[in-house]
Amino acid sequence: MRWLPRSLSGRLVIVFVGGLILAQLVSLSILLQDRGEFLARASGMQSVMRVVDILQLLDSSDASERDRIIRVLRSPQLKISLQASAVQVKREMLDPSAQETVFLSMLRHKLGSDREVWVNIRARTSAMPRGAPALEHGAHRVRTEGRGGSPVLVAHIRLQDGVWLSVDSTLEPQTMSWPYRALVSALVLLMAVIALAWFGVRWVTRPLKDFAQAAERLGENIDRAPLPEKGPTEVVSAARALNEMQARLSKYLSDRTRILTAMSHDLKTPITRMRLRAELLEHEVTQAKFKQDLAELEAMVSGTLDYMRGVQDGExxxxxxxxxxxxxxxxxxxxxxxxxxxxxxxxxxxxxxxxxxxxxxxxxxxxxxxxxxxxxxxxxxxxxxxxxxxxxxxxxxxxxxxxxxxxxxxxxxxxxxxxxxxxxxxxxxxxxxxxxxxxxxxxxxxxxxxxxxxxxxxxxxx
Structure with a gap:
């Protein structure tokens, strides 16, 4: 892939940061789900306690006082009505949802298992008059999934005298809000880990970079200083192997240079003797050819000595x-x-x-x-x-x-x-x-x- 960095440190950083981002996204999704369920339960518990308080108040009141109490408690978010029959209520409760089952269990926990309770959750829409009693619109019940509007909890509970109480309570919309503090905390953690990963990877891979540079300089100067044997165990082993290889190569080149230098130097003596003997030749043409060959041979020997001094110079x-x-x-x-x-x-x-x-x-x-x-x-x-x-x-x-x-x-x-x-x-x-x-x-x-x-x-x- 062309977009991937070529360096080891860059690839390690991408792996670490990519894995961290993926883990953060999964953790955030779990957090949002758990938070939504917690807030839903908290909001539902608030509505449940409201219904329980209303029930206890009406149970302890006479029939003549109930209408006055209902008028006082009513609000745009709370609708209260009394019904004598439970036929419509049972028709609505034939297919309860999971959320309705949760609210039903909470109400029965507060009121006791012997109390008849039914729960209905629907969305408040324009099709349902806001001031109408809840039980009159059971046939038009709308589930909250995929629809707009705030969810509404409708509880149907039988009072001690047999009258059915219906409470239409709007659930708090805060259950849909984003946890901005959690997002900021996750972002800060992500930036901190990215910075630590970057510096940590560079610290770990620095010996590898030094090793690569030392190996490159080895071809330029076989007598360079040995590579420091420090860092991770693997890098130390590689550096030790490189230093040993350098020492062997240096010794080999030194031995070869010394042998060739000695041979070139020793060749000067017989060349000098041959030059002197060439002077004794009487045939001038033959003498000139001998001198020319000896001059070339001496030039090659001198050049070889100069070359060896150039390859390995202690200046x-x-x-x-x-x-x-x-x-x-x-x-x-x-x-x-x-x-x-x-x-x-x-x-x-x-x-x-x-x-x-x-x-x-x-x-x-x-x-x-x-x-x-x-x-x-x-x-x-x-x-x-x-x-x-x-x-x-x-x-x-x-x-x-x-x-x-x-x-x-x-x-x-x-x-x-x-x-x-x-x-x-x-x-x-x-x-x-x-x-x-x-x-x-x-x-x-x-x-x-x-x-x-x-x-x-x-x-x-x-």
């Missing part, structure tokens, strides 16, 4: 003036007859390994002037990232060979001839130094078929 970090460093390289190239143009400048010094970075920039500029005659250096400093772009005016490189430029000992044939010299390690060394600084080196062809090398160095490099 300490120092703040370096990049503008001054590029000016020195421009001057050195000018003394060799090469043209280097510099445009832009760094706004501040860069924390880096000066000698390694100098070797990187020197290789890039040397590559540009060797194959493109002129090197154009463009400096862009964003405050967080220092970008140095070096372009040449050569013939460029085929698109399918751009990715291979940084491979050790790889040389582009055709446009860049082997006769120009080199071992194919210059760009590999430059990229290794860039990665050592936490940066990157990217190659692409320019619009004019020259080669553009883009070096990016973060200012937070370590």
């Amino acid at each position: 300490p970090l120092q703040t370096t003036d990049i503008n001054l460093l590029l000016k020195l390289l421009q001057t050195d190239s000018g003394e060799l007859g090469h043209v280097v143009h510099i445009d832009g400048q760094a706004h501040s010094e860069l924390l880096c390994r000066p000698q390694s970075l100098k070797r990187c920039l020197a290789n890039l500029i040397e590559n540009a002037v060797k194959y493109g005659e002129v090197a154009h250096v463009q400096i862009t400093d964003s405050g967080q990232m220092l970008q140095i772009v070096i372009e040449d005016e050569g013939a460029g490189v085929a698109a399918n060979e751009l990715a291979m430029l940084f491979e050790p000992f790889y040389r582009v044939e055709g446009s860049r001839s082997r006769d120009t010299g080199g071992t194919g390690l210059g760009l590999s060394i430059a990229r290794s130094i860039a990665v050592l600084h936490g940066g990157s080196l990217h190659a692409e062809n320019t619009e004019h078929r020259g080669l553009r090398l883009t070096l990016r160095l973060p200012r937070a490099s370590s």
